[in-house]
Amino acid sequence: MSRRANKKEEQYQQQLAAAAAAAAAAAATPNKITHVQLDGLVVLKIIKHCRESLPDLVNGQLLGLVQDSRLEVTNSFATPASRSNDGEADQEADQYQTDMLRLLRAINVDYLLVGFYQSTYLGSFLNTTLIETMFDYQREIEEAVVLIYDPLRTTQGSISLKAYRLTQAFMDLFKDQGFSADSPKLNGLTHETILEEVPIQIYNTHLANALLLEWESTHADDMFERADMPTTTLLEKNLDLLIDAIDDLNAEQNKFSAYQRTLSRYQQSLSMQLQKRRQENEARIAAGEQPVSEADILSANRAPVPPSHLDTLLYTNQIGQYCKQVNQFASAAFSKLYVAERLQK
């Protein structure tokens, strides 16, 4: 999501750059954000956007500011679903973003892009696109976060909203493209250290609180559906996803072992050819002839391209994510079961 400057927008872009620079300056101090503060408005906006576009998964931008060790998200807007992937659509999306930021600025909304939100289906959000987008954001503004919202789990009675960031170790590796190189310099990076979760806090202004107070009297907040007996459907879907992810990982590993087989075959044939040439050369030297160079053999045989290690890492993380979710489901179901047991007695 690059921001292409348009002549008319140049001045505005400069201001934006100044804001980003200010944020970067703030980021230069060792302050790391410890939590994300979400405006109640943003929570509802995300809920609305994601609900209306179901079953499509959607995303949008977060606006806010960095305040000491906390990232305040004070507004958001939806990103239009792209119809095609050509350059024209890209430009259109950029134009949309620039226009939206300018309009929101006119009504005094914070205009610093601090991340994006993404709706997901049972936590299946981790893919290369997300990582790339997040990398771009975090390179611009170090504090950027991605909010992952699960509309399906929210209807179970408790909101499913999480904030993630790429870890510094991962950022460094991704910048150097350390995954596709011959020997991935993982530096002790494991699937658990790709993303770090940032705690979320919800914040409301006094006026919003006044409004909420009104609603309490008129809308009884009996949410008994979350005490519903545990349904196995969600668990089942989760396990399905888990199995898919494991299959993907398996395919990835097959790819890797195939690579290793090709590599060893390549090395074998290379060393055989080299050996043969050397013997011939020795024979030539013994016969008083000029030896032939080995360069043509090296250039004729291309080393196989190693597969990227990134996908493996992502699948692993995804599996870990599903496992965590399964455990969460199960523990909630346990407590519900025991409650039901007491009820029967």
Place this chain on the structure above:
Amino acid sequence: MADGPIFLNERGLSLEVRVQPVVLLTIIDHFTRRNENQKRVIGTLLGSVHDGIVEVSNCFALPHMDAAADVHLDLAHHKLMLRLHKRIAPREQVVGWYTTGDEITSHSVTVHTQFYSDLTASPILLTVDTAMRGGKLGVQAFTGAPLGTSDRPGGVVFAPVKCEVKMFEADRVGINLLQRTRAAPNRATPLLTELDTLEASIIKLQSHLATAVAHVEKVLAGKVPSDAELGRMLSDAASSVPKFEAAQFEKLFNSNLQDLLMVMYLSSLTRTQLSIADRLNSAVF
């Protein structure tokens, strides 16, 4: 209010307005961020009209300036914003506009007749009393009916219509969470886990049961006259708890428990495998 032909227009009367919570919060946010010396804010309401029910599902701010006799609206802003919104939700139409404050001024009439009446046939007006004059944050909806004949329009009459907040399931979950910021000292609250919310529900259920039991006991003691209707509802509620044979329940309970334990065991096993794979990877590379 329907007894005078004056309120009717060709599309019929808007009888009811349903507002989604996000709209009201957006209006309040807009008001909080208004310019210095600005007394009120206005903006456009988006949504749909269906069988006389106006459903307001979105809104956006419209910068304006109140002059002595006239209102200056930023029409370019409105046009562009409307176009941008259409890209996200093409089905949302302009249904009216909002303003803060609890009174309708001559400015309101100007905005209503000269701008919004051109965008939609019968715009509604939503007022949010941010000054809380009535001791609360009053939200009111009006429908405007033009006065005068078609060739000589003269003003508009605002008639109040029923207005309620419409919440979807997910909205309620969100609102429930937002409610918690009221009691917190810094108006901020962390997210809740599933178990927290379950606990809250159970506690609530217990308090409801206690109320019901207390009432029944009072009736039995003759302190409160019995109410047949209420009694029937209570007995309905009591009978809604499914009755199982003890052995049957035991069997259900155990099989469920075993399923869950199995799944948990498998997922732990998977995680252990992943950790081993990670260690191997770091050892190899």
